[in-house]
Structures are given as C-alpha cells and as structure tokens.
Amino acid sequence: MNKNWFALSVIGGLLTSAVIIGANVTAQNKGAEIILINGGKMRDIHFPHHRHQNALGDCNVCHNLFPAKAGSIAELKEQGKLKKKQVMEAHCIACHKKKKAAGERTGPTSCARCHRRSG
Template sequence: MKRIIAAAALTLFSAGLALAADTITLPAKNGNITFPHKKHQEVLKDCKACHEKGPGKIEGFSKDTAHKLCKGCHETKKQGPTKCGECHKK
C-alpha cells in the first residue's frame, strides 16, 4: 500500500513539472515580465523554493510578492535581474 501511495505522489509531482509552462508572461503597468519558469525549475530543482504548497499557482501572488520572493532570491544568490528595467519590458 505504501508503494502505491508513493507512486501516486511521484506521478502527481512529475505531472506538475511536465505541465508547467516554459515561459510565463506576467502583466504589469510599467512593462510586462517574462518569467522563464522552466529555467528556474532546472536551476532551483525545488518547487517549494517558490511554491510553498507544492507545484501550482502561487496563492496571493502580487507585485509585493514578486519583489520580495523573486528579487530577494536574486539578491541573495547574486544571480538574475534585480533592477526594474531588467524584468519590466515595455
């Protein structure tokens, strides 16, 4: 029984990765953000770094969330865009 549950959990997790968009465009009034989701998956290898509840839409995602979560991660890792115009493209 434990093997069946483990197999089902692994299948659902893998399906979430397979169905995730390669690139996501987030609309913003000062220029849309193109988010390379697949690249982030490959680098981070841990969905919970961004998705606290596992794969899926980030609940309550907003400008403030992006600035804290995304920009904060880029600053911590000293990798990726941290200035407005590096993410927001008109």
C-alpha cells in the same frame, strides 16, 4: 566472460531505473516554459519558469507562496492575501540579490530587465 555479463546487467539495471525516474519527472505537470506575469503599470514579465525549476530544483521555493496554477499571483493580490509587489520584492528580487552577493548565477534586479516587452 562472467564478469562482463555481470557488468552489462548492472548497466542495464541502471538504464532501466533512469528511464523509470525520467518517466516520473515528465508525468509531473511542470507548467509552461515561459510565463507572462502581469506587471501592472509596468511592462509584463517574461518569467523563465523551467530555467528556475532546473536552477533551484525545488518547486516549493515559490509554490509555498502561491499555488502552481496560472494566474494565482493575480488572484491572491485581488483577495488581498498578497500585497502588490510583494512577490517581486520579498521573493524574486530578494533571491536574485542573495545569489548575487554569494557570487552565484542569478537573475535581474533592475526594473527594466524584468519588466520588458519580450523574453
């Protein structure tokens, strides 16, 4: 009997911490699930933001390069702090290629699969 109560209170404790951790995650602003990125002369990109957050686990992989703010890539390009296609080539496509070479789940490397009309 005592053992069972002990087990129950351990499980209870774990559940309580899970709820607290969950609350912290939802308290963080994760931004939109799908973000439309301006593709210049090409079609816009429907970027699956939350899928990247789940697959990569680290916000700074991207937000070291541009802040977590809507329109930040366009703003940095206007200010000349990022070159045209810099994020695309050195970041998006570079990672997709690296993951493909490693045989891991990855995203598109062909123009039309990123620059397309609908998600």
